[in-house]
Structures are given as structure tokens and as C-alpha cells.
Amino acid sequence: MDPKHRDILRSLRLDLCSEGIAEGLVPQYLFQEGVITSEQLEDITSQATSQRRAMKLLDVLPTRGPKAFEVFLASLSEFPWIHDKFEELCKESQIGKTSDLPNNIKDICPSDKQLSLLADHLGAEWEKVLGYLGLDHVDLYKCKAQHPYCVHSQAMEGLIKWKQQSGRKATMQGLWEALQAADVHPSALNAILKLS
Numbered sequence: 001m002d003p004k005h006r007d008i009l010r011s012l013r014l015d016l017c018s019e020g021i022a023e024g025l026v027p028q029y030l031f032q033e034g035v036i037t038s039e040q041l042e043d044i045t046s047q048a049t050s051q052r053r054a055m056k057l058l059d060v061l062p063t064r065g066p067k068a069f070e071v072f073l074a075s076l077s078e079f080p081w082i083h084d085k086f087e088e089l090c091k092e093s094q095i096g097k098t099s100d101l102p103n104n105i106k107d108i109c110p111s112d113k114q115l116s117l118l119a120d121h122l123g124a125e126w127e128k129v130l131g132y133l134g135l136d137h138v139d140l141y142k143c144k145a146q147h148p149y150c151v152h153s154q155a156m157e158g159l160i161k162w163k164q165q166s167g168r169k170a171t172m173q174g175l176w177e178a179l180q181a182a183d184v185h186p187s188a189l190n191a192i193l194k195l196s
Helices: 003-011 013-019 026-032 038-045 050-063 068-074 080-093 112-132 137-146 151-169 172-181 187-193
Strands: none
Touching: 003 013, 003 050, 003 080, 003 172, 013 050, 013 080, 026 038, 026 050, 026 068, 038 050, 050 068, 068 080, 112 137, 112 151, 112 172, 112 187, 137 151
């Protein structure tokens, strides 16, 4: 999730909790659209109070990839006043209006060589980045378990899983957004762009 989107969620956290956003269709819609897993849905709905359910949802949402915010906005049909508030804040900050990537490489699928170079640059940040790319905790655990002593191999396996799972949606733009959301320095992606 874009850091600006996370900031907006954080700034409205108390309002969202008091509105009971985790009741009704919002969590179900997020599950239906693949933003949250069945385990996360169960964890959210099993909380004792409406406010705790909302807090759990707001804790999970920022870790669910670059499209989580858009899907969350779409899920707010029961809460049009909240949706309008989000839209207003997004317009004020002009989120999503610019991109630092040239148009000719946005939709290119990165090669394995490029992903290997990116894995070198990510280091310990790889889990955070792969979380934003949509890998769940089970996939991340498997990457760590299969390569317990090599961070590069863990990151590389995670990036390959993302590429396989996403198919044509595995693009440089997606990587760029995940790196920005995880607050990774842009030099990580700039390094692999030299191989394009």
C-alpha cells in the first residue's frame, strides 16, 4: 500500500473504528476480491467488539499489497460518507496521479536476472516488499524455511512466486509501487532498470 494511503488510513483510524466498518459487507468484500485471506477474515470477525474488529481490519489492510486501498474504497458502499471523506483526502494529496517510471517500461515483466539483482538490494526488507506484492504469510514462511541461511535466496524465491502467481500482472510498475509502499530506497529498482 502506498505510504500516503497508509497515512490516510491512520489519520481516520478512530473515525473508522467508531463507524463499525468491520461489520457487514466490508470484510466479506475484501475477502471476495482476494485482498484478505480466509484466516485474516476469521481473525477479524472473531474479535469481541465492533471496535476491535475494525482495529484488526485496519492493522491487516496496509500489509495486503498495492491494490488493497482501492478495493477497500470500493467496499465502502454501505458507508458513503466515509467513502466521500477518503476521496476528498486522496484528491487533496493527489495520490496516484504521478509515477516515476517511464511509460515504456511500466508494463514490462521483470526477468529472473532483474529479480535476482533486486533481491540483492532488498536484504531484510524483502518480506515487507513481498507482502505488498500480495504474498501471504504462508508463502513467506516457505521461502524462509527452504533457505534458512540465505536472505538473497529467500527474497529471490519470493519474487519468483510473485511472478508466477501474478502472471501478466507481474510488472515493473507493480514492483515500483511495492517498493514505495515498503519505503525501500528507489535505487533498488533503478539498479535493475539498467538491465532493461
